[in-house]
Amino acid sequence: MQAKADIRKEVLQRRNQLTAKELESKSFAIYDQLKLLDIYKQASVIYVYMDFKNEVITKHMIEDALCDGKKVAIPKIIDDIMDFYYIDDIENLKSGYFGIREPDPIMLAKEKNSLMIIPGVAFDKKGHRIGYGKGFYDRFLHQHEQFKKVALAFELQVLDTIPHETHDVLMDRIITEERIIIVNSTMK
Numbered sequence: 001m002q003a004k005a006d007i008r009k010e011v012l013q014r015r016n017q018l019t020a021k022e023l024e025s026k027s028f029a030i031y032d033q034l035k036l037l038d039i040y041k042q043a044s045v046i047y048v049y050m051d052f053k054n055e056v057i058t059k060h061m062i063e064d065a066l067c068d069g070k071k072v073a074i075p076k077i078i079d080d081i082m083d084f085y086y087i088d089d090i091e092n093l094k095s096g097y098f099g100i101r102e103p104d105p106i107m108l109a110k111e112k113n114s115l116m117i118i119p120g121v122a123f124d125k126k127g128h129r130i131g132y133g134k135g136f137y138d139r140f141l142h143q144h145e146q147f148k149k150v151a152l153a154f155e156l157q158v159l160d161t162i163p164h165e166t167h168d169v170l171m172d173r174i175i176t177e178e179r180i181i182i183v184n185s186t187m188k
């Protein structure tokens, strides 16, 4: 099996080759599927990343969610710890960690069992995830076990199997532009 670092490099290289048009259309297809899920429709709060580089675009989701009256919480890294803060306007995000747009750390989000929309570099069908290698999501999710974890990824990011460790937290669903991978069928 390939080492995590090799997989990260290879998948990022492939994801970087997507054109702006492909990014848009695939991201819309993913958002369209997410919108149909009961867990999304019923969520009054969503924890979601602000897309950067060639991640699945979340901008429209954030704008729609705020418009629909959902509370939206976005991650920010402070002293090497990731936490989530509510935002009321996407325009108020500021360039932070590695240039990712982050919220002002004013309203700390403290939900325990909300829906979390998770980014990543590579996934496998069993719900394993490789991120940028800093373990931010793993650590956060270990401390917040009750979140419903829905990952967004392009099909090119889903591999048959990826190396995993005991501290890895599994995704419940992975949505790509082609399918929804159900890892945890008991999640409602």
Ligand SMILES: Nc1nc2c(c(=O)[nH]1)N(C=O)[C@@H](CNc1ccc(C(=O)N[C@@H](CCC(=O)O)C(=O)O)cc1)CN2
Pocket (backbone or CB within 6 Å): 012, 049, 050, 051, 052, 055, 075, 076, 077, 082, 097, 098, 100, 119, 120, 131, 132, 133, 134, 135, 136, 137
């Ligand atoms: N949109 C988004 N926000 C997020 C995350 C994420 O994956 N996506 N995170 C999830 O943890 C946290 C930030 N984690 C990060 C960890 C490392 C690097 C980083 O090293 N970036 C370098 C190298 C990338 C590469 O390997 O090519 C860079 O961007 O130059 C960036 C973000 C919190 N916010």
Ligand SMILES: Nc1ncnc2c1ncn2[C@@H]1O[C@H](COP(=O)(O)OP(=O)(O)OP(=O)(O)O)[C@@H](O)[C@H]1O
Pocket (backbone or CB within 6 Å): 004, 129, 130, 131, 132, 133, 134, 135, 136, 137, 138, 139, 142, 167
């Ligand atoms: N629950 C945890 N507690 C303590 N350290 C952890 C935990 N999870 C991950 N780490 C550490 O964080 C580092 C990166 O972990 P890993 O390679 O799993 O990150 P990743 O999932 O690719 O990245 P990220 O979550 O930032 O997107 C490793 O050194 C790992 O030991």
